[in-house]
Amino acid sequence: MIITEKKDYKKILSSLKGHDSVYVIGCGRCATSCSTGGEEQVKEIVAKLKEDGKKITGFQVIEAPCDERLVGKFSRTENEKINKAEALLVLGCGAGVQTVSDVIRLPTYPALESLFLGKTKSLGRFYELCVMCGDCALDETGGICPVARCSKHLLNGPCGGSHKGKCEVDQNLDCAWYLIFERLKELKQFDKVKEYKKPKDYSRALRPRKVESR
Amino acid sequence: MTFKEALKNKGFTVTAELSPPKGEDLGEVLKKAEFLKGRVDGVNATDNQRAILHLSSLAFCAILKQKGLDPILQVSCRDRNALAISSDLLGAYALGIRNVLAITGDYPKKSLHHVVKPVFDIDAVQLIKLIKDMNGGKDFAEEALKGPTDFTIGAVVNPGADPIEGQIIKLEKKIDAGAEFIQTQIVYDVDGFKKFRNMTRNIKAKFLLGILPIRSVKMADVVSKIPGVHLPKKLIDRIEKAKDPVMEGIDISAEIINSLKGYIDGVHFMTLNNVEVIPEILSKLS
Numbered sequence: 485m486i487i488t489e490k491k492d493y494k495k496i497l498s499s500l501k502g503h504d505s506v507y508v509i510g511c512g513r514c515a516t517s518c519s520t521g522g523e524e525q526v527k528e529i530v531a532k533l534k535e536d537g538k539k540i541t542g543f544q545v546i547e548a549p550c551d552e553r554l555v556g557k558f559s560r561t562e563n564e565k566i567n568k569a570e571a572l573l574v575l576g577c578g579a580g581v582q583t584v585s586d587v588i589r590l591p592t593y594p595a596l597e598s599l600f601l602g603k604t605k606s607l608g609r610f611y612e613l614c615v616m617c618g619d620c621a622l623d624e625t626g627g628i629c630p631v632a633r634c635s636k637h638l639l640n641g642p643c644g645g646s647h648k649g650k651c652e653v654d655q656n657l658d659c660a661w662y663l664i665f666e667r668l669k670e671l672k673q674f675d676k677v678k679e680y681k682k683p684k685d686y687s688r689a690l691r692p693r694k695v696e697s698r
Numbered sequence: 699m700t701f702k703e704a705l706k707n708k709g710f711t712v713t714a715e716l717s718p719p720k721g722e723d724l725g726e727v728l729k730k731a732e733f734l735k736g737r738v739d740g741v742n743a744t745d746n747q748r749a750i751l752h753l754s755s756l757a758f759c760a761i762l763k764q765k766g767l768d769p770i771l772q773v774s775c776r777d778r779n780a781l782a783i784s785s786d787l788l789g790a791y792a793l794g795i796r797n798v799l800a801i802t803g804d805y806p807k808k809s810l811h812h813v814v815k816p817v818f819d820i821d822a823v824q825l826i827k828l829i830k831d832m833n834g835g836k837d838f839a840e841e842a843l844k845g846p847t848d849f850t851i852g853a854v855v856n857p858g859a860d861p862i863e864g865q866i867i868k869l870e871k872k873i874d875a876g877a878e879f880i881q882t883q884i885v886y887d888v889d890g891f892k893k894f895r896n897m898t899r900n901i902k903a904k905f906l907l908g909i910l911p912i913r914s915v916k917m918a919d920v921v922s923k924i925p926g927v928h929l930p931k932k933l934i935d936r937i938e939k940a941k942d943p944v945m946e947g948i949d950i951s952a953e954i955i956n957s958l959k960g961y962i963d964g965v966h967f968m969t970l971n972n973v974e975v976i977p978e979i980l981s982k983l984s
Binding site for chain 1: 776808816818820823865875
């Protein structure tokens with residue numbers, strides 16, 4: 485899931501400067517799960533914007549603001565209210581903001597910060613697990629990614645700052661390589677840590693990336 | 699005698715680290731370099747250590763070379779990608795630099811310059827292989843070089859890390875990749891280091907023991923907080939009680955080195971540029 489957090493409200497207000505009327509869009513998937521862009525958060529920001537003198541022409545949580553087809557359908561059904569707005573505010577990740585902006589040609593602003601791809605441990609506790617490098621090596625590291633979870637993305641074992649299972653960068657952070665060693669022992673695949681790992685092929689991560697399989 | 703020859707023939711090799719200045723004024727550090735001439739076999743130039751801006755280690759090594767010292771170029775993986783590192787290494791070789799120490803590099807988080815984007819395109823094992831391949835006439839894309847390099851390659855290890863298992867496996871990878879000498883993290887725990895060496899007896903490389911002479915109680919406090927550096931309480935007590943803590947630090951350093959003869963092939967001084975203590979420590983060695 486794409487993990488997001490709320491952007492500083494003052495920054496949002498500042499980006500909307502000069503626009504008197506706004507349509508607010510939420511995200512029914514990731515941002516709803518993160519409690520950053522669901523029904524409740526959309527209503528909350530609508531109320532705040534009204535207090536600050538903005539006219540809200542409408543608001544809706546779209547199932548997936550990052551899906552051009554769903555945004556297209558939404559823009560047709562909400563056409564009237566959208567047309568009354570000078571700007572759009574999207575409570576979704578960067579992909580959602582850009583998809584909306586591409587489909588509905590109005591000034592479109594983000595209400596969230598897009599953070600990372602991660603797991604939900606419990607409500608409000610999210611952890612980064614994948615950097616989407618396009619060159620997955622989880623088969624060699626016991627299902628724990630050193631690129632995402634080691635601060636230095638090391639592929640051949642821990643640095644000298646790994647101490648008592650923690651990272652030198654932050655003592656509250658687990659050393660990914662400590663976790664990998666322990667997991668590989670558990671899986672009886674410990675010999676895998678002794679193999680030399682080549683540098684990653686970063687040409688797989690040249691931006692912008694796309695999939696055009698059909 | 700070059701550093702490489704000393705490693706091979708001397709039996710006990712001595713290196714010292716110098717940090718280039720944060721600025722272009724080399725006056726003070728060049729006096730230190732001059733002092734080291736004839737006293738050590740090689741001089742490491744640190745590479746933006748602790749992720750703090752310093753004059754380039756490559757430029758500093760070239761100047762050390764001009765001054766008649768044998769420089770050891772420290773190359774960290776933090777600030778440059780494989781392309782930039784390779785290019786700098788070719789330049790270093792052309793300037794007469796023959797020794798490289800490959801390190802991962804400290805993360806910038808705790809530095810004054812923490813806003814930068816850390817690179818870590820390759821890790822220290824991959825960097826060692828990259829240098830070894832250049833010595834074999836190939837770059838990291840396995841393309842032929844017009845003129846191979848012939849660097850003596852070094853690596854680092856933290857003998858005090860806990861657990862040590864990961865460090866040893868990584869050290870073995872570094873040796874397999876082409877490292878010939880090891881400069882260790884600073885060591886104060888003699889028994890701990892002996893244990894580490896007993897576990898690494900099969901590793902064929904020259905071990906230079908990392909030594910940072912303690913100069914004050916305040917410094918002892920800072921050093922004891924470095925992850926994986928165990929400064930025994932009895933040594934802190936000695937510094938506290940000493941009339942001349944700098945002298946006590948010199949004595950302690952000499953005692954540590956003397957206790958580890960047979961376990962090491964030399965010593966690497968990391969004195970925070972207080973190089974004047976080096977000959978005093980060396981004069982106390984048995």
